[in-house]
Amino acid sequence: MIPRFTLPEMAELFSDEARYETYVRVEILATEAQVQLGRVPAAVLDDMRAAAVPRPERVAEIQQDRDHEVLSFLTAYCEQMPESSARWVHLGMTSYDLVDTALGHTLGRAVDVLSGTAQRLRTVLVDRSFEHWDTVMVGRTHGIHAEPTTLGHKLGGFAFAVDRSLQRLAAAREAVAVGTVSGSVGTYALIDPAVEEYVCERLGLGIELSPTQVVARDRHAQLLQAVAALGSCIEQIALELRLLQRTEVREVEERRTAGYQGSSAMPHKANPTGSELLCGLARLLRGYATTALENVALWHERDLAHQAVEKVLLPDALTVAHYQAAKAVQLLENLAVDAGRMRANIAETHGLVCSSSVLVELLEAGVERDRAYRAVQAAAKRTSEYGQNFGEALREEGIEAAPREPEAFLVNHHVIHKRLEMLRDRVE
Known part of the structure; x- marks a missing residue:
């Protein structure tokens, strides 16, 4: 995890300390189940609960010799209790019963953190959409003036996109928040399935229905595809804001601090660096999703080709996504809107944005x-080349249709407004 792009909530979840704390919790729960089954003496639990969570430094020290993180963790944990109790720890389990079950618990919590921030983003988009529902601006297709729309309509579309991403994240959370305590190659040969049920139920996890010793990695791929989709939705928002901040457009602006300096060489610069950052982070998230897909295929019941990758992949993807969503909230909350400039940009083409209404009237x-299309097109060309008022150019083409006012294009805009109200009411 890169500190610059990691917020405290995610950093804590993916710390070594948090991971080993979760490992201890899984081991204690598994032993509780074994005690209930009569396989382990009840006194073992007292020693396990009394032992401290191993320090990462101690685990790393042991690992230098053993070259196995889970065994090193277990050694560091068990050296704090009598051998009479230590020998019962991890009974019938294999390493990834511990690793994957703890990981499922951590991923579920991480998705909750990310979803909470994405929900705030959705709320900000809905609120600002209603705020600017009647802020008329030109709509653009292919980067060219098309017909009038409103900023509220634009932001509303983004709100629905984030809402869809939240639905995908919810499905992905269900997929990854699973565990397995099934023993070597997942056959429950040396451990009762009741242990798995007990552990997963108390951790709030589902159960891997057909384990192969590990949790299936398509689950993680599903999560990172959902994360990448959210990242791309945020990128769409950021890209739009970048385009609207260009010198030739200047319809919105990112808020600046009092001491802001946009360029080391050109003091006049006010660059859209906030939205540019969001676009760049989306590229990382798409790369993570591709790598997660490559982790799905493992040899036979398991191999370790995925292990080192996941230690980077999962924390980085979720921390970057969380940071991106949080920065998007901040950017949108503070976004300055220039409604006057939006009006001026509509007027800049001297009425051309109304060409479709004239065509329909004809x-x-x-x-x-x-014939109608060619006549309107000829008038539009004259307006574009000579700056002639579109209405006058139409009359010279023998067309007596008057261009509409921008608001006339929004006669049925209330339909979309109603849909946005339904979204707001559903999520509040």
Whole structure:
């Protein structure tokens, strides 16, 4: 995890201390189940609960000799209790019963943290959408002026996209928040399935239905695809804000600190660095999703090709996604909107954004379609080349249709507003 892109909530979840704390919890729960089954003396639990969570430094010290993290953890944990109790720890379990069950618990919590921030992002988008529902601006297709829309409509579309991402995250959480305590190659040969049920139930986890000694890695791939999809939705928002901040457009602006300096060489610069950062982080998230897919295929019942990858992949992907979502919230909360500039940009094309309404008016009057289109197109070309008012150019083409005001294009806008109200009511 890169500290610059890691917020405290995620950093704590993926720390070595937190991982070993979860390992201890899994081992104690498994032993509780074994005690209930009569396989382990009850006194063992007292010693296990009294032992401290091993320090990462001690585990690393032992690992230098043993070259096995789980055995090193167990050694560091068990050296704090009598041998009479230590020999019962991890009974019938294999390493990934511990690792994957603890990982499922951590991933579930991490998705909750990410989803909470994404929910705040959705709320900010909905709130600012209603705030600017009637802030008229030009819509653009292919980067070219199309027809009038509103900033609220634009932000509302982003809110629905984040909402869909939250649904994908919820499904992915269910997929990854699973555990397995099934023993070597997942056959329960040396451990009762009741132990697995006990452990997973108390950790709030589902159970891997057909374990191969490890939890299936397509689950993690599903999570990181959902994370990448959220990242790309945020990228779409950020890209739009970048485009709207260009000198030629200047319809929105990122808030700056009092001491802001945008360029070491050009004092006039106010660059869209916040939204650019969000776009860059989305590229990382898509790369993580691809790598997670490569982790799905393992040799036979298991191998370790995925292990080193996941130690980087899962913490980094979730911390980057969380950071990106949090920064998107901050950017949107403080975004400055220039409604006057939006109006000026509509007027800049001298009425061309109304060409479609003129075409429809001619068609409704009975003019043959190609003839009507060509006539409106000729008038539009004159307006573009000479800056002539579109209405005047139409009259010179023999067309007596008047261009509409921008608000006339929003006559049915209330339909989308109602859908946004339904989203707000559903999530509140």
